[in-house]
Amino acid sequence: MKTYAFKKGMPGFRFTFVPHPITGIPAELCNKYLQGSDPLTGKPVLGEIIDAITRPLSAEDASGGVIERPTPRLVAADTEENLHKLFLENGWTDGLPVVLPTEARVAEMLKGTSHEPDEVVGAMQASSPHEAWSYTVEQVAVNAVMAGAKPEHLPVILAIASMGGTSISTSTTSFAGMVVVNGPVREELKMNSGIGALGPFNHSNAVIGRAWTLISLNLGASGKPGEIYMGSLGNNYNYNNLCFPENEEDLPEGWNPLHVQKGFKPGESVVSTFLGWGFTHPDQSFGKPFHDQIPFWLKFVSPFSSTTLLLDPTIIKQLKENEGFGSKEQLIDWIHKNTKVTVGAWLDDYYAVQNFVLPYGRQGQEPLATWMKMPRDAEIPQFRSPGNINVLSLGGGTNFFWQAGDFGYLASASVDKWR
Amino acid sequence: MMKRLRLLPGCALVAFLLLAAAPAPAPVLADDAKVAVLNPLGQPPPIARVPMAPRLDSLDGKTVYIVDIGFTDTHQFFTEMQKLLGERYPKTKWEVRTKTGTYFDDDPKLWAEIKEKGHAMIMGVGH
Numbered sequence: 050m051k052t053y054a055f056k057k058g059m060p061g062f063r064f065t066f067v068p069h070p071i072t073g074i075p076a077e078l079c080n081k082y083l084q085g086s087d088p089l090t091g092k093p094v095l096g097e098i099i100d101a102i103t104r105p106l107s108a109e110d111a112s113g114g115v116i117e118r119p120t121p122r123l124v125a126a127d128t129e130e131n132l133h134k135l136f137l138e139n140g141w142t143d144g145l146p147v148v149l150p151t152e153a154r155v156a157e158m159l160k161g162t163s164h165e166p167d168e169v170v171g172a173m174q175a176s177s178p179h180e181a182w183s184y185t186v187e188q189v190a191v192n193a194v195m196a197g198a199k200p201e202h203l204p205v206i207l208a209i210a211s212m213g214g215t216s217i218s219t220s221t222t223s224f225a226g227m228v229v230v231n232g233p234v235r236e237e238l239k240m241n242s243g244i245g246a247l248g249p250f251n252h253s254n255a256v257i258g259r260a261w262t263l264i265s266l267n268l269g270a271s272g273k274p275g276e277i278y279m280g281s282l283g284n285n286y287n288y289n290n291l292c293f294p295e296n297e298e299d300l301p302e303g304w305n306p307l308h309v310q311k312g313f314k315p316g317e318s319v320v321s322t323f324l325g326w327g328f329t330h331p332d333q334s335f336g337k338p339f340h341d342q343i344p345f346w347l348k349f350v351s352p353f354s355s356t357t358l359l360l361d362p363t364i365i366k367q368l369k370e371n372e373g374f375g376s377k378e379q380l381i382d383w384i385h386k387n388t389k390v391t392v393g394a395w396l397d398d399y400y401a402v403q404n405f406v407l408p409y410g411r412q413g414q415e416p417l418a419t420w421m422k423m424p425r426d427a428e429i430p431q432f433r434s435p436g437n438i439n440v441l442s443l444g445g446g447t448n449f450f451w452q453a454g455d456f457g458y459l460a461s462a463s464v465d466k467w468r
Numbered sequence: 469m470m471k472r473l474r475l476l477p478g479c480a481l482v483a484f485l486l487l488a489a490a491p492a493p494a495p496v497l498a499d500d501a502k503v504a505v506l507n508p509l510g511q512p513p514p515i516a517r518v519p520m521a522p523r524l525d526s527l528d529g530k531t532v533y534i535v536d537i538g539f540t541d542t543h544q545f546f547t548e549m550q551k552l553l554g555e556r557y558p559k560t561k562w563e564v565r566t567k568t569g570t571y572f573d574d575d576p577k578l579w580a581e582i583k584e585k586g587h588a589m590i591m592g593v594g595h
Contacts, residue, residue: 050593058518073541079548095552102532102588103524111522116515126502141508150506173510177572182510191506268510403540408570 052276056180061110063101065094136195140273143262143288147195158190161200162207162467166190171211173269175277176219184210184268192267196260201238202253205230206260207467208320210268212460216261216290217271218324223280226265227323227357227456228258228292229441231308234318234464235294242296244445247359258292261322284326291328296442299362301369303376307441310377311461318464323357323439325456338372339364339449340380344388346453347431352390353401355437355457361444364451377440385435393425521588530587531561535578537571537593546592 054062066089067082074082083094090097127135132149136142148154159166166187174181189210193203209228216226230240241251249255265271272278272287297306308319331346343358350356360368374380395402410417420429432438439458444450524530532553536546543566550562563586567575571593582589 056515058516059520060517061520067545071542071545072539074545076544076548079545080552083545083549083552095556098549098553098590099527099557102590103527105523106520110520112517113519114517116517118512118514120509120511121507124505124507126504128500129503132503132505136508149503150508151503152506155506180513182512184510187506188508188510191508195508263508267508270510270512405570408538408568408573412569 061107065097065101067094141267143259148197150191150194154194155187155190158194158200158203159187161203162186164467170207171213173213173215173265175215175269175271179219179277180270182268182270188268189264192263193260196256196263198256198260202257204464204467205234205257205320208462208464209261209322210264211467212322212462214322214459215265215269215271217265217278217287219277219279221279221281222326223282223284224324224326225284225286226261226290227325228261228290229307229321229323230294231297231306232318232464233316240294242294242443244447246293246443247291254292255289258289261290262287293443296362296444299446300442301365304365304369305377308461313461319461320464321461322459323456324459325354325357325454328359328452328454330450330452339367340372340374340383343384347388350455351401352395352431353406354455355439356432357439357441357454357456359441359443359452361450362442362446363449365442380440381435381438384438385430385432388431389428390431391425392420392423392427392429395420395429524588527557528559531563531585533582533586533589534562534564535589535591536564536566537591538566539571
């Protein structure tokens with residue numbers, strides 16, 4: 050709160066706290082909290098409220114002006130040991146050792162792009178209410194070095210940075226990012242889309258995903274726990290953001306890779322980002338067609354969310370050849386039409402719906418307003434539109450397995466533009 | 469800035485002889501050698517300071533708005549606050565309002581009402 054108020058131009062902003070959370074607690078407990086003390090200051094809550102609106106302002110609180118915060122290009126020279134300690138203590142790493150970004154290493158990294166070091170790549174914010182920090186090609190290269198990347202990885206990393214989305218949102222819900230790479234660059238970087246693609250077995254998969262985390266921390270002002278980052282449980286995917294290349298080679302005819310679905314040409318190299326919370330490995334019934342099992346597996350996904358299915362090539366082959374789905378889009382349409390939730394469950398059971406969806410329904414936005422008036426046992430689509438459903442090809446074809454998650458698509462960017 | 473470098477013992481002569489044919493081996497830094505590295509941070513924007521609203525010299529006869537940002541199932545917290553403050557400061561009018569939309573949405577209509585009719589505002593943020 051203090052940091053946020055400072056960034057909004059009111060360093061002396063006055064606030065008080067009660068024990069947390071207050072959602073769903075009875076009036077009696079609210080009363081007790083309000084008549085109690087601020088857990089941080091130990092002072093009575095009501096007294097702090099009255100003080101905040103009656104205590105005269107200091108001259109500083111009443112003044113205007115501008116606070117500049119320039120970022121020095123260099124960190125004060127020190128021993129390697131001390132610099133590693135400094136980076137760790139300042140929260141500039143993900144907790145794992147980094148490669149120190151010396152002038153020579155950054156200069157070498159910059160050979161991976163034709164863009165000038167001082168070109169502004171984009172801006173990133175920890176979440177929509179927070180300030181956006183801007184960054185240059187060189188500053189992205191610094192973080193790429195730290196992640197252990199090589200110059201040939203830089204165009205992919207710059208493309209991710211150019212989209213401006215953080216992988217470490219402030220949200221108490223503990224978001225994570227996901228990176229999907231498409232096109233020829235997958236082969237150039239020898240990325241792994243086959244056996245163990247999501248595991249720790251491939252340098253490119255590892256460092257590209259890790260670089261997004263370091264960029265989010267250092268260039269996007271994200272990820273200071275308790276100050277900017279409020280994810281209560283945190284998310285282990287934040288270490289490398291599930292980075293993988295889509296298995297395009299095993300897609301059957303009619304099933305387009307993600308970047309083609311998003312309007313790019315098949316021969317273009319593209320990176321796409323997603324945001325969500327987790328994936329699960331659903332059990333399956335071999336006596337039932339795969340598509341019939343999907344609605345049951347997706348019950349855990351909130352209707353507010355999107356969903357992403359990571360399908361092994363063996364599953365896709367079955368869906369195409371034995372179950373009649375000639376494209377990803379056909380499967381997505383089927384899922385949209387056949388995955389339902391009751392109005393009662395939608396209205397009552399989903400925290401996110403109550404916070405982020407129903408307010409718009411109350412303002413008359415359709416179809417939300419109509420859904421809110423329907424009988425509680427009526428069924429509505431679990432996912433608002435087919436655009437909330439994503440299907441990706443991944444894996445080595447060793448068995449009929451897949452994963453289902455609540456990740457939603459964010460954006461795609463050309464890698465070629467950053468070569 | 470000068471860097472204090474120390475080559476591996478016994479390697480200096482070999483390095484010299486091979487200079488014409490191959491790249492020189494990378495020097496090994498002494499443990500206490502200082503290294504210059506680039507700052508990994510991006511550029512924060514300047515902060516425009518906002519002068520805070522003058523405080524009230526007295527609560528008597530004033531109208532203070534209590535604004536609920538609308539997070540699910542927290543409205544009772546704000547009505548309890550209104551009740552308690554009303555008991556302690558009966559000469560003050562305590563008005564509870566819920567901001568429209570989700571907590572990401574602005575509510576200019578409410579802000580206009582508070583500017584016109586209120587003397588102060590207490591906003592509850594959180595869940």
